[in-house]
Amino acid sequence: MEGLRVLELYSGIGGMHYAVQESGIPAQVVAAIDINPTANQIYKHNFPDTDLWNKTIEGISLDDFNKLPFDMILMSPPCQPFTRIGLQGDIADPRTKSFLYILDLLPRLCRRPRFILLENVKGFESSSARERLVKTLMECGYTFQEIMVSPTSVGIPNSRLRYFLIAKLSTDIDSTWSSKMLDAFPLPAESESPEQRTSSRPLRPATGQPEEDPRGGVLYKQETAVEVQRKRSQNNDLSVRQIGDFLQPQTEVNAENYLLPPKTLLRYALLLDIVQPTCRRSVCFTKGYGRYVEGTGSVLQCCTETEMEDVFRGLDQLSEDEKLQKLLKLKLRYFTPREVANLMGFPQSFSFPEQVSTKQRYRVLGNSLHVGVVARLLQLLLS
Known part of the structure; x- marks a missing residue:
C-alpha cells in the first residue's frame, strides 16, 4: 500500500x-x-x-x-x-x-x-x-x-x-x-436515535405541555417515555465516552457568546435536546445549527447544579418573565464550532481561517x- x-x-x-x-x-x-x-x-x-x-x-x-x-x-x-x-x-x-x-x-x-x-x-x-x-x-x-x-x-x-x-x-x-x-x-445496545428506526418518526404537535414520565419526572422536548428510556440507555453505555471529553477548556470559551438568546428559550424550550458534560449522547449536528432549533443538534447545560425537572415542571403555568428566569438557570449554550469538530473526529491541528464566521463554520461542519x-x-x- x-x-x-x-x-x-x-x-x-x-x-x-x-x-x-x-x-x-x-x-x-x-x-x-x-x-x-x-x-x-x-x-x-x-x-x-x-x-x-x-x-x-x-x-x-x-x-x-x-x-x-x-x-x-x-x-x-x-x-x-x-x-x-x-x-x-x-x-x-x-x-x-x-x-x-x-x-x-x-x-x-x-x-x-x-x-x-x-x-x-x-x-x-x-x-x-x-x-x-x-x-x-x-x-x-x-x-x-x-x-x-x-x-x-x-x-x-x-x-x-x-x-x-x-x-x-x-x-x-x-x-x-x-x-x-x-x-x-x-451495534449499540439500543437504537441510538430516531433516525435509525426502519419506520418514519411520528410527528408531534408543535405546541403542547410536557408529559409525565412514568418513572417520575418531566418529559421535556415533548418526548415520549420510549424516547426518554432510549436516552437513559445511551447515557448508561460505558463503551461511549462522555461529552465532557470533547469540550473546550472553559478558559478558551467565552460562554456568553454561545448562550441561547431569551427568545429562543421561550419559544423552543420544549423542543431543545439538552445534554450535560457527563452525558454519552448528543444528536446529529446539521448545517442549520445555531440558526434553527429542532433536529439541528444538542445544546449544552452549563449549570449542572440546576435540576432539569425543577425548571420544566409547571413551566406552562408561569408568565413569560418567570419562565425565562427558570430557563436561564440552566445556562444553556450552543456547542462551539471547535467542539462540534471534536465530536466529528477532526484533529486538534484542524482550524478555521479567522475570516470564516461562526455561522459558516457550523454550516460546513454540518455538511462534513x-x-x-x-x-x-x-x-x-x-x-
Missing part, C-alpha cells in the same frame, strides 16, 4: 483527507475537488500543499481524469436529494448530476481506481442513485460492501447515522468483510463527515 494515490471528490473541509491521515495508511491526496468557496478556503488553510480544484466535477473531462494518477477515490456526493426532510428527488434532482457523471466516467477510465469509498445520508441506500452505483461497480469488476454506521459505534457520543460503501477492484469476493465490519463497528468512522473503513478496505 506504499504510495497510495488518493483523489478526493466533494472534498469539503477535508474530512476524508484527515481520515486518510488517521488511518495510518501511507497515501497522498493527489487532488481535491469542490466548488464551495468557504469549504475550499478552509481546506486550503489546513492543506496548503494539496492540489485543490475549484471546479464542478462534471466540468472535468475524461482526459483530465485519465491524466490524474490515482489509486483510490473518496467521495461524499450531495446528500440533499436523499434526505428524509427534503424532496427526495433522487436522480431527478439536479444536484445528483455530478455523481451520475462519475458513474458514467468510471467504466471509461484508462486505469480504474483500485479502491472506492463513498459516504452519504440514510435514505441513499434505497435510492435509484445507489442502484446505479451498484450496477456500475459490478460491471466494472468491483467487490463491495455497504454499511450504515454512526459514531456511537466507535465510542463517540454523537448520533450521525450514515451510509457507507467500500469497494475494491477484484474478482475475488472477500467473504470476511461482513464479519470484519461487525467487529469494527459493534465523521473522520474516525471513515478512517476505520479505510483500514478495513485495505486490510
